[in-house]
Amino acid sequence: METVMSPALFHLHTADLHRKNVVVIDILRATSTICTALHNGAVEIATTATPAEALHFRSQGYLCAAERDGQTVEGFELGNSPQDYTSEKVKGKGIALTTTNGTRCLRMARGAAHVFAGSFLNIDALANFLVHDGRDVMLFCAGWKDRFNLEDTLFAGALAARLTGFESHCDATLAAITLWDKAAANPENFLGQASHAKRFQTLHRESDITVCMRMNSAPVLPLMKEGVLRCMPAGTTA
Amino acid sequence: METVMSPALFHLHTADLHRKNVVVIDILRATSTICTALHNGAVEIATTATPAEALHFRSQGYLCAAERDGQTVEGFELGNSPQDYTSEKVKGKGIALTTTNGTRCLRMARGAAHVFAGSFLNIDALANFLVHDGRDVMLFCAGWKDRFNLEDTLFAGALAARLTGFESHCDATLAAITLWDKAAANPENFLGQASHAKRFQTLHRESDITVCMRMNSAPVLPLMKEGVLRCMPAGTTA
Numbered sequence: 073m074e075t076v077m078s079p080a081l082f083h084l085h086t087a088d089l090h091r092k093n094v095v096v097i098d099i100l101r102a103t104s105t106i107c108t109a110l111h112n113g114a115v116e117i118a119t120t121a122t123p124a125e126a127l128h129f130r131s132q133g134y135l136c137a138a139e140r141d142g143q144t145v146e147g148f149e150l151g152n153s154p155q156d157y158t159s160e161k162v163k164g165k166g167i168a169l170t171t172t173n174g175t176r177c178l179r180m181a182r183g184a185a186h187v188f189a190g191s192f193l194n195i196d197a198l199a200n201f202l203v204h205d206g207r208d209v210m211l212f213c214a215g216w217k218d219r220f221n222l223e224d225t226l227f228a229g230a231l232a233a234r235l236t237g238f239e240s241h242c243d244a245t246l247a248a249i250t251l252w253d254k255a256a257a258n259p260e261n262f263l264g265q266a267s268h269a270k271r272f273q274t275l276h277r278e279s280d281i282t283v284c285m286r287m288n289s290a291p292v293l294p295l296m297k298e299g300v301l302r303c304m305p306a307g308t309t310a
Numbered sequence: 311m312e313t314v315m316s317p318a319l320f321h322l323h324t325a326d327l328h329r330k331n332v333v334v335i336d337i338l339r340a341t342s343t344i345c346t347a348l349h350n351g352a353v354e355i356a357t358t359a360t361p362a363e364a365l366h367f368r369s370q371g372y373l374c375a376a377e378r379d380g381q382t383v384e385g386f387e388l389g390n391s392p393q394d395y396t397s398e399k400v401k402g403k404g405i406a407l408t409t410t411n412g413t414r415c416l417r418m419a420r421g422a423a424h425v426f427a428g429s430f431l432n433i434d435a436l437a438n439f440l441v442h443d444g445r446d447v448m449l450f451c452a453g454w455k456d457r458f459n460l461e462d463t464l465f466a467g468a469l470a471a472r473l474t475g476f477e478s479h480c481d482a483t484l485a486a487i488t489l490w491d492k493a494a495a496n497p498e499n500f501l502g503q504a505s506h507a508k509r510f511q512t513l514h515r516e517s518d519i520t521v522c523m524r525m526n527s528a529p530v531l532p533l534m535k536e537g538v539l540r541c542m543p544a545g546t547t548a
Contacts, residue, residue, distance in 0.1 A: 077458055080318050084457055218322055220315055222481040243460040243505050247489055254488050267481050 073235060075211040075228045075244035079177055080218040085210060093207045094181040095190035095198060095231065096296075098214035099223040100268050101152050102139075102174025103189040103294075104284040108154035110303050111193070111290035113163030117301040119175040120168055123148065129168035135161070137169040154193075154283050173214040178296050181212060186295060186304075192227060192259075193290035199234035201293055201304075209238060211245070222266035223284075226251055226259060260285045311473060313449045313466045313482035317415055318456040323448060331445045332419040333428035333436060333469065334534075336452035337461040338506050339390050340377075340412025341427040341532075342522040346392035348541050349431070349528035351401030355539040357413040358406055361386065367406035373399070375407040392431075392521050411452040416534050419450055424533060424542075430465060430497075431528035437472035439531055439542075447476060449483070460504035461522075464489055464497060498523045 076085050097103055106117055120126040123138040123145045130136050137150035144151030150161075152171050169175060174189075181187045185207050190198050202209050211231060213224035225244075229252030232238075232245050240246070255262035260281060263269050269281055283289075293304040314323050335341055344355055358364040361376040361383045368374050375388035382389030388399075390409050407413055412427075419425045423445055428436050440447050449469060451462035463482075467490030470476075470483050478484070493500035498519060521527075531542035 077315065078319060080322075081316060081456065081458070084318075084455075218319065220319070220482045220485070222484055225485065241505050241508070244458045246460055246503055247458070247463065247485070250492050251485055251488055254492060265484055267479050270479070 073209045073211070073232060073238040073240040073245055074242040075213070075225070075232065075248050077213050077220050077225055077244050078215040078218050079180060082180055082212065089183050090185060091208060092184050092210045093186045093188070093202055093205060094184040094210045094212050095188050096174065096177045096181055096212050096214060097190050097224045097227050098171070098174030098177065099191055099227050099284055101154060101280060101284055102171040102214065104191040104193055105152055105154045105157060106169070106189040106294050106301055107191045107193040107290040107292055109157040109162050109167055110292045110294050110301065112157055112159040114157070114165055114167050115302070117167045117169050119178055119296070119299055119301065120170045121176070121179070123170055126168040126170045129166070132166070134166040134168045137167055139171045141172060153280050155280065173216060177212055177214045178301070179299065181296070184210070189294040189296070189301060190227065190231060192230070192285050192287050194288070194292055194294070195227070195231055195234070196288050197291040197293055199231060202235060203237065209235060211248070216268060221268055223263050223268060226255055226263065229253070230256070311447045311449070311470060311476040311478040311483055312480040313451070313463070313470065313486050315451050315458050315463055315482050316453040316456050317418060320418055320450065327421050328423060329446060330422050330448045331424045331426070331440055331443060332422040332448045332450050333426050334412065334415045334419055334450050334452060335428050335462045335465050336409070336412030336415065337429055337465050337522055339392060339518060339522055340409040340452065342429040342431055343390055343392045343395060344407070344427040344532050344539055345429050345431040345528040345530055347395040347400050347405055348530045348532050348539065350395055350397040352395070352403055352405050353540070354404050356404065356406045357416055357534070357537055357539065358408045359414070359417070361408055364406040364408045367404070370404070372404040372406045375405055377409045379410060391518050393518065411454060415450055415452045416539070417537065419534070422448070427532040427534070427539060428465065428469060430468070430523050430525050432526070432530055432532070433469055433472070434526050435529040435531055437469060440473060441475065447473060449486070454506060459506055461501050461506060464493055464501065467491070468494070
């Protein structure tokens, strides 16, 4: 088990990638949004590198979602707030999504045995799958424009603490577990100090943070294949 | 104030570098060794990129020190254990030093207002200077071959906790302070779990860890200028 604290460190961890299960983590908000959308009945989420590429999906009936620097890009139906992805809007739909950090990391991890989107919303579903599957695990934090961020590493710690049978020689995992240990009693309060939380107070609805910390509120397994996220059916091993 | 957890993230923090005081941190062992050598009377430490370059200094009467992957390079008088740098050996001498991680970071930080080598051995001397000087501070962790490591970030937290007047919008600093808060009662025990500590059990003298955790045992200010570290005299502002 290993924790990658920033996409800028990912290249140090690519040995034997095909043998690993990778969990991509972008708590505020891409991976929380992906869990919410699939839980609310979206059929699939196609990730794209750019907003322009996302718009190509519109003619195929997809909802188009794009966020840059925390804001919905002009001309898009959806941004990156999980609260926008209600079942009224997304049930039965395909979504084309591009975000500042999270979707990029999902694409970087291609080649792994499985690539999942992870968030507090599906933490136990993920932990159950990873323990049952038994492959080595990489916890891949999206961060903010290559910088370390608190919420992603905190989630890595929360998930790592649930993967008790896994061997780890990775200081980043130790640090993440220690941080989670400190924050577990009141993670939302702990995150109140974080840079991203402060950014939210100006850019977004603060309530997004509350929504993104709701444990097991969207217990799906968003599996990435060829750039597209779909729910892995319960009981499968892909 | 900001914390850089790995040299691979340094490029994100170079804006206004000339206005910052940078503390380079390689607890196990380069910056602990540098503090020890200067405290024990070495006149200067010339850092070099390669062992071959360090050997060029021999004809000028320098002691030559080189470490790669934790081991003393063959043909060198000194490696990277602070316990080798006794006053008997180093007093009045110049030393040419190259190490796997620390000396590289000292060279990367050129262009900053001041570049210091920081360790538990000189933590309060550094904190006093930084508070008195008042410039913005970068805590630059050398890590291990670009990977995050526990001991360098732990020290960053210990130093950051002493810099109470400084503004920080940096999640890495928050994480470092939280880790230090958890470890402060028994840092050596906390580090016993770290990857580098485990590497030490096979490669080095374990007692190096004890020596490198001795707070304020070498209260010098190792200032880097043009590739050479010398003690900053007390009371100067360089």
